[in-house]
Amino acid sequence: MNTPEQVPSRREREREEMRRLIIDAAQRLFVTEGYESTTIRRIADAVEYTPGAIYSYFKDKDAILYAIHQAGFGELQQRFVAAIGAAHTPVEQLAQLGEAYISFARANPELYHLMFVAQATSRTLHEAASWPEGKAVYDSLRALVQVAVQDGWIRPGDPEVIAFLLWSAVHGAVTLQICDRCMVLPESHRDAAVMPAYQYLLDTLVLPRSGGPPASAASPAPSSSVAPEPRRRRSLPEQ
Numbered sequence: 001m002n003t004p005e006q007v008p009s010r011r012e013r014e015r016e017e018m019r020r021l022i023i024d025a026a027q028r029l030f031v032t033e034g035y036e037s038t039t040i041r042r043i044a045d046a047v048e049y050t051p052g053a054i055y056s057y058f059k060d061k062d063a064i065l066y067a068i069h070q071a072g073f074g075e076l077q078q079r080f081v082a083a084i085g086a087a088h089t090p091v092e093q094l095a096q097l098g099e100a101y102i103s104f105a106r107a108n109p110e111l112y113h114l115m116f117v118a119q120a121t122s123r124t125l126h127e128a129a130s131w132p133e134g135k136a137v138y139d140s141l142r143a144l145v146q147v148a149v150q151d152g153w154i155r156p157g158d159p160e161v162i163a164f165l166l167w168s169a170v171h172g173a174v175t176l177q178i179c180d181r182c183m184v185l186p187e188s189h190r191d192a193a194v195m196p197a198y199q200y201l202l203d204t205l206v207l208p209r210s211g212g213p214p215a216s217a218a219s220p221a222p223s224s225s226v227a228p229e230p231r232r233r234r235s236l237p238e239q
Contacts, residue, residue, distance in 0.1 A: 019057050021047050023071070026064045031110045035065065035118060065114070072115045073133035076104050080140045090148035091206055097141060098170045098198040105174045117175060141167060154205040162205065170198045 008016070025046040029038040040061060044051045058064045083096035105112040145166070146159040154162070173194045176182050182190045 015057075018047075019067075022054060022057055023064060023067055026061075027068050027110060027114060030065065030068075030118065031113055035061075035114075068111070068114055069131070070133050072108070072111045073137050075108075076101070076115075077133065077137050077140065079104055080137060084140070084144065090144055090151065090153045091202070093144055094141075094148065094166065094202055095199060097144065098166070098202070099195060101170050102174050102194055102198070105178055109178045112174075112178065116171060117179070138163070138167070152207060153209075155207060166198075166202065169201045170194075173197050 022043060026038065026043050029042060029046060033042070038061070040054050041051050043061075043064070044054050047054075058067070079100040080097055083100040084093045087093040087096045142159055142163040145154070145163040148154045149156060149159050149162065177191070177194050182193070185193060
């Protein structure tokens with residue numbers, strides 16, 4: 001027998017709304033005034049509450065920044081899961097991850113800035129073990145690269161290095177765009193060059209295929225009279 005979902009009480013809803021209000025105000029201030037320059041009192045003024053009220057929700061400024069990162073990387077991971085499910089081959093999935101990353105950054109420029117660009121000295125974010133949301137996003141990319149390497153879709157190499165290369169490329173391109181640093185490009189390319197640049201890099205890693213895995217020195221190429229075995233779709237290892 002299924003247990004009906006418990007409806008949050010009005011007090012719980014009000015607390016969640018207030019928590020969201022604090023996070024949104026802090027996010028804007030961290031971006032416009034800098035993490036180091038923003039104080040709890042400044043955040044309290046922005047939401048028209050006392051500093052004591054802020055401390056009843058968050059123990060310090062680090063905790064607010066961590067909550068911002070949790071929400072941001074949680075949303076990005078959801079986009080990654082949807083992107084992987086929408087494609088069939090590892091190469092297509094890697095392309096879709098790039099699209100998901102770019103669309104997230106464009107839709108959430110302030111949040112993206114805090115997640116990847118701003119230099120914040122949050123102690124909480126320095127340890128991967130205490131940052132599962134951020135680690136899950138990177139692990140999705142690394143696991144997919146590992147499958148692509150093992151199954152012969154992309155050139156042999158260290159999956160860690162390849163994953164970092166792809167991440168660095170898409171991050172750098174979209175960061176330049178949302179920070180308005182693409183003015184040196186022709187106007188026709190300023191908004192349109194990000195995904196093609198990532199796709200071009202990905203294409204340089206892809207091995208030529210003719211319906212099956214590329215031939216290697218250890219396994220001779222199949223005879224032209226024998227049709228290659230169709231690829232089976234592989235799913236990512238569970239996180």
